[in-house]
Structure formats: structure tokens, C-alpha cells
Amino acid sequence: MEKPGYLPPKYLFKALGARVIGVPVDSEGLVVEALPAEARAVYVTPSHQYPLGVAMSLSRRRALLTWAEHNNAVVVEDDYDSEFRFGGRPLEPLQTLDSTGRVVYVGTFSKTLLPTLRLGFMVVPPSLREAANKAKHVTDWHTAMITQSALARFIDDGAFARHIRRASRTYSERHEVLTAAIMRDFGDYLDLVPSSTGLHIAAYARRASVDHIDAIASRAFDLGVAIQPFRVEGEPQAGIMLGYGAIETARIAEGLRRLRSCFDERATRRPEAA
Amino acid sequence: MEKPGYLPPKYLFKALGARVIGVPVDSEGLVVEALPAEARAVYVTPSHQYPLGVAMSLSRRRALLTWAEHNNAVVVEDDYDSEFRFGGRPLEPLQTLDSTGRVVYVGTFSKTLLPTLRLGFMVVPPSLREAANKAKHVTDWHTAMITQSALARFIDDGAFARHIRRASRTYSERHEVLTAAIMRDFGDYLDLVPSSTGLHIAAYARRASVDHIDAIASRAFDLGVAIQPFRVEGEPQAGIMLGYGAIETARIAEGLRRLRSCFDERATRRPEAA
DSSP, X not given: OEESOOHHHHHHHHHTTOOOOOEEEETTEEOGGGSOTTOSEEEEOOSSOTTTOOOOOHHHHHHHHHHHHHTTOEEEEEOOSTTSBOSSOOOOOHHHHOSSSOEXXXXXXXXXXXXXXXXXXXXXXXXXXXXXXXXXXHHHSSOOHHHHHHHHHXXXXXXXXXXXXXXXXXXXXXXXXXXXXXXXHOTTTEEEEOOOBSSEEEEEEOHHHHTTHHHHHHHHHHTTOOOEEEEOTTSXXXXXXXXXXXXXXXXXXXXXXXXXXXXHHHHHSOXXXX | OEESOOHHHHHHHHHTTOOOOOEEEETTEXXXXXXXXXXXXXXXXXXXXXXXXXXOOHHHHHHHHHHHHHTTOEEEEEOOSTTSBOSSOOOXXXXXXXXXXXXXXXXXXXXXXXXXXOOEEEEOOHHHHHHXXXXXXXXXXXXXXXXXXXXXXXXXXXHHHHHHHHHHHHHHHHHHHHHHHHHHHOTTTEEEEOOOBSSEEEEEEOHHHHTTHHHHHHHHHHTTOOOEEEEOTTSSOEEEEEEOSXXXXXXXXXXXXXXXXXXXXXXXXXXXXX
């Protein structure tokens, strides 16, 4: 798995008895040459790395597929929010680039519609279909038909595509406002990670804020600003994710003003009082 | 687990790495004294044993709880269809009799309403709540809110209770018609297992039909009659389940006439042609 990465599947894999190893991520995504040879499966978020937001470069995608073929491993491509894209052209998914049938493509309607729907989908290569069907069967037999049918109708009618187009305009505006403000007003505290898709941006904390990132997030929460801190296991790195799926564009400035006050408050404290 | 028993959880437990051991069932339910001492969890269907349909006697319920306490084991009580009851008084659930907090009570709306809803519930003792919450979280975070909210409203309005009362009258009629016909017309082929709840009855095949039960079920299916054969692992026993959740009462007689023809067909064949 990527390090930093998305934690829920890590807990799931560990609960199922898998040994989970974190592999570094840089500005091109997962560092393929750092993958351990004994890995049987690689879980990645190439479209919009979680939490950093970087897109995996085309050369890395090719390198990952070559590595997977060489090591006879499966790749799980979690493409959780790339339906929302703000400029730039999307790179081909691993699942499209794959010619050896070893990529499982995973998508969700949690970001495009509602997390409370609990609807997602997998595109499974032929060699894994029987196993995937069995896994689904022992897990919950099948997913609720009522919401699936309603969603299918929503898609067939073209309403889903219209929703994505309309929502993309809104999210694009928020992404732009938020990105510009972080670069302009938080340069002393945060290093923004460039991104052009999805519903959140990420920023690494500059050295002085690393130790305090959880306290800053907690204080911000008390002020009504919910940011998500992340840490890089075993490394002196940390950062925050700023989601803009659920905040009105007009309220972003006030939210950032409050967040800035939390950073300022920490920065002016004496270290021994921290 | 019970032997014969419900297979989907068996596959689930095995997929999760558990070693699953079948324990015999008699006319009083699970034979508690046959439980292996090393078992950490016991999965039972005491209200309406699946597939046989017998209710676990009160003395067996008490014995199972005593055994579980002595062996520090958990009991999973799957009460999947006892909302429909036709005469007799229900025995106390294990979960109610349990004073040591080791019974997980599991229910479903698949039988009372619709299997396509995929809604059920668990009553978890305090000592297992944190583990159950974590297991749910890694599995699917939470169940879809839309169907849960609709169901909660349906229950709060009293519509669910009215539905159960109305449906019970219909199912009771079907249960009576089916039970009487099996005893009257299938005595040479089947031994009915008495039951007074649920949506299916079960019958053991008499000796001559044991080997052919799958072929008979398959032939009946071709004639439009879906019965479910079951076998007892490692024993020369087999039988069939007859569900009446989805057949109109008026059509039961014709269904049984066709089923009878499948048994007759097998019985008149020469053994070497079987």
C-alpha cells in the first residue's frame, strides 16, 4: 500500500490476515522500485493519490504493470474520485493500460453522489472473476437491489452525467479558490501538493508544524473547520487534507481565516509550552 | 455449526480462516454434548433449525449456555424467520436466557420483508460491541441509510407489525396445507420434521430415496417445482426443504402432484438404470 495512504483498506487487509507493507509515494505517485518482491497484491490510488492528491505518472503506471507481471501480482486500482477533473487530460487508468489481466479497477458513487448509498463497483479481470463472485457471496450475497435499480435508472436517463458536469463546475471553483488561498496565505506553514481532480487537496506541514498537526486539526475542529491530518508512518512528515465537497465556495475564506489562526497560535507558543 | 446446517455462514467462517466443525442435530436441536471442547464460537438456529425446522428444546438451550460459559465460548443465535409462528408458544431466545453476555442475536428482514433489501440486525453483548463495530467498519463502514430510514419509518408507523400479522395468516394456511399433504401423500418417500414457525418445512428422505434426492430435486425443478435438497455430511441421510414463502396456497396441490411424480419415476426405475 501507499505510504501515506488510505487507512480503511489497510485495516481490512490486516483483518483478513494479510501482511501490509507501506511503500513510499513521491510527486509521480507510488515508488515502484520500492515494492517488496514478495508482495502478492498492490493497492494504489493512481488517479488522485490518497491523501496527497498527486496523479501517478504514465511511466510509473507502465513500471507498475511491468513489475506486477514480473512478480505475478495483482494490482487494485482504487479510482475513488477522478470523475471531477479541473484542467489537464486524464492519464489512462492502469486497468486500460494492462494487457495481462491483473488489474482490479474499483470505483464508488460515494463521492459523485452520496456516501450513504454504499454503492460502488469493480471491474474484475477474467482470472479473478470467480474468486470475486465467491468473496461477494460470502460477504453479503449481493448489494441491495432497490438503490442499485434507482441508480441504474439515474445513469440510463443521463441524469448522472448531467450531475457530474454540473457538480464539476462547482467543485472546480472551490478547488481554485482553495488552492490559490493556501499558496498565498499559508506558505509559511504548508507546502501544497498540486492536484487537478477530486474533492480534496493536501498539503505537507512545514517542519515547524509537523509535531503539532494533530493539535492544530483538533483546535480547528473546535472552531468549526474540519481538516483531516495525515502522517507518514516512520517518517518525520505530516500534513493535512482539505475537503471541499461539502463547503460552499463563499465560506472557504472564513474557514481558512480560522485555520490560519490555529497555525498562528501554535507558532507563537514557546516550544516548552507545546 | 449444526449438521445439517446453513451453508453460507460456513463458507464465510472458512473464508475468514476459522476451522468449522459440524455437530449433529436431533429432534431437540443441536446435540450439545457433541460440541468439541476447543470450539470458540457456536453458530445455531434454535428457533427454527436450518434446514430441519425443529425448535431447540428449553433444556438444550440451558445446556448450550452452560457449555458456552464453561468453555468461554460465544454463541451466535441466528433467528432468521421465527416472526411467523403457527400455534405453540415460542421458547425464550438464547439471548434472553443468557446471563453471562456471550450470545450474539442475529435477525433479518429478508424473510419478513424482502431479501433484496439486505437489511438485518445484531444484538451484541457489551464485551463484543467494540469488536463488532470494528468488523462492520472494515467490512462496509455502514449499511445504506436510505433503506434503513425507510424501514425505521415502516416499523415506527406500526406497518411492519401489521404486515407480520397479515402475512402470518397466509403463511399459516400454506404451512397447514403443505404439512397435511406431505404426511398424507408422501409417507412412502418422506419423513416430515414437525415445525411450527418460519417459511419452509423439511422432510428426511426414506432410505430408498436418499441416493436419488438430488436427481429428484433436479427433475422437479424442470417441472417448475423448486425444492431444496440437503445432505448430512458424512452420514447416509438426506432430505428436502419445501419453501412456501412464494407460492400461492391454491397452487400447492399441483406442485406436490408434480413432485410426487418425480419420486414415483425414480422408485419404478431399475437400480442399474439409476
